[in-house]
Amino acid sequence: MEDVTNTKIADEVQERLAVITEADILVGIPSYNNAGTIGHVVRAVQAGLAKYFPGKKSVLINSDGGSTDGTVEAVHRASIEDFHSIFVTHNKRDFFKISIPYHGIPGKGSAFRTIFEIARRLNVRACAVVDSDLRSITPEWIDLLLRPVIELNYDYVAPYYLRHKYDGTITNSLIYPVTRALYGKRIRQPIGGDFAFSGDLASFFLEKDVWDTDVAKYGIDIWMTTTAVANHFRVCQSFLGAKIHDAKDPATDLSGMLYQVIGSTFDLMEIYHDVWKNIKGSEPVPTFGFRYAVGLEPVIVNYEKMIEKFRLGAKELSTIWKTFMPDDLHDFIHNELSRVPVRSFNIPDDVWAAIVYYFALACHGKKINREHLLKSLTPLYIGRVASFVIDTWNSSAAEVEEKIENLCISFENKKELLVKNWEGKTDSKGEQPK
Amino acid sequence: MNDALQKIFLDPFRGFFENVLDFLPHLLTSLLILLLGGLIALALEKMFTKLFRAVNLDRVSEKYGIPEILRRGGIKEPVSFIFSKMICWLTLLIFLIISLNALNVTTVERLLEKFFLYLPNVFVALFIVFMGYILSNFLGRTALIASVNAGLKMSGIIGKFVQFTVFFLSIAMALEQLGIGKETVLLSFGIIYGGVVLALAIAFGLGGSNAAREYLEKRIKGEDEKDDIQHL
Structure with missing residues (x-):
């Protein structure tokens, strides 16, 4: 087996790292075909480091997954020529920029692994990662992410953004409520994509043998957040303002994406069962940054088409769901929701929480093939998003946030169902074993 | 008269009786082998049931969805039970064949030989x-x-x-x-499968030409009704 702590780094990069020897700050940017936006991200990072951490030796690493659209060239080209227009002084000698292709399973996680490896080699004190498709990143993000690590000794800083009410629906309807109910910490964007962490935590991440799993792909964000929380590292979040990013490639398979994220979440439930089983309720985590309201780009939503997809799933996949769901829940999905008019379509919070927990239990009990099980969640998730869209069609951002808060409380209240069934007191359908 | 009676009635009976006497030890051996086989089969069934439970065969099979497939076929028993039963019946079958062989009947032996070659x-x-x-x-x-x-x-x-x-x-x-029907089966499979594909192609080409045109136009012109929701 490959040594998990020793990724392949090209000789040319090794030489540059040998010259740098060590650094205070490392900022990583994973990329794949982001030529259109990465230049702006690199410039924002460079400006942020120069403006807020002028005395610190900083390294910017672009870990690229084999882009063919000139992303790497865009990174090399991106530079701030006139620093005086931004701030008074700047020391160019302490800033290094390296672009490196990563190895391993194609995906964001593999890119992060390379970043962690370099962070350890350079013995950095603080490390940040930002997405390469960001259009709203400013130099202030670098300060907001890194300062809690450098000055307040936090180990992990999660982002807190303002997003459109229909942006980040996997976060809002699944990952945030589940993570909060399980681990008791209100980290609003557990899979936000832009994080900061201490050098110690980067080394801790690197020691874990997870790089051949879904963690190497879209599962990396939830894995990092959960690992930090479950291992009692000091966690906080920073308000970064609006998150506006390039639309994902339409060819990106929602079902595959959901499978990787929820699969990683369920895998982590197995690892940290002893941590989450006794946690009740949740508590806020320290939040830094000045909160303000921002205008967000509108999002076009076709909920009728989503309900159509849900109903197709309910018709064709209900035999799979029936194997692990209680009859009343199954009947509600299969019969009631299939009949109601589109405008009255509604999957209540407690029903959605129960659905997610029964999926987690079925995955834990290995009732059916894991990939089949998790991918069969997609129509239900689409149905829940449609229900949320109908419910919040005329709601303001604050009202939507309140509804998400209510959903989280439903997940926390229903957690007992998960805890009881997990330990085999009853089977996954909630029935006593004979 | 007595000689005639002896030749007509008694000799065949005597011959039959002698044959039966000759056959009886074989039959007894055969029955004993069958009985022994039955006992060994039952013992193996119990032993393998315990072994399969010890290695968690049911849990492993659940991972691959085998019990679910069996349930669909009307079989509700766990995989460990089915495999143990199979071992039991296979052992019994082997002993049945040995016991039939022990009967020492030429016709049975020939049939068994053919059966073994085909098995x-x-x-x-x-x-x-x-x-x-x-x-x-x-x-x-x-x-x-x-x-x-x-x-x-x-x-x-x-x-x-x-x-x-x-x-x-x-x-x-x-x-x-x-x-x-080696070639026949393969040929008929190929003909049926090819026929189904051809039928679908013709049906789509004739009946669904408008749908196909609309679909291709949407794909090429990018007019698919996608929404802007960003899930992650």
């Missing part, structure tokens, strides 16, 4: 059908879920089509293994 083919064929059944269910469900998630209205038909195609292919392979 491996039967086992291989059964194995092919069993694996084909499992694989067809697995791939059928994979296709069903993928097409549902892609929003295809014909998902059910696609899933069934994949499932039956794989299963029929395994049956064709099994029949070939048994030597039943």
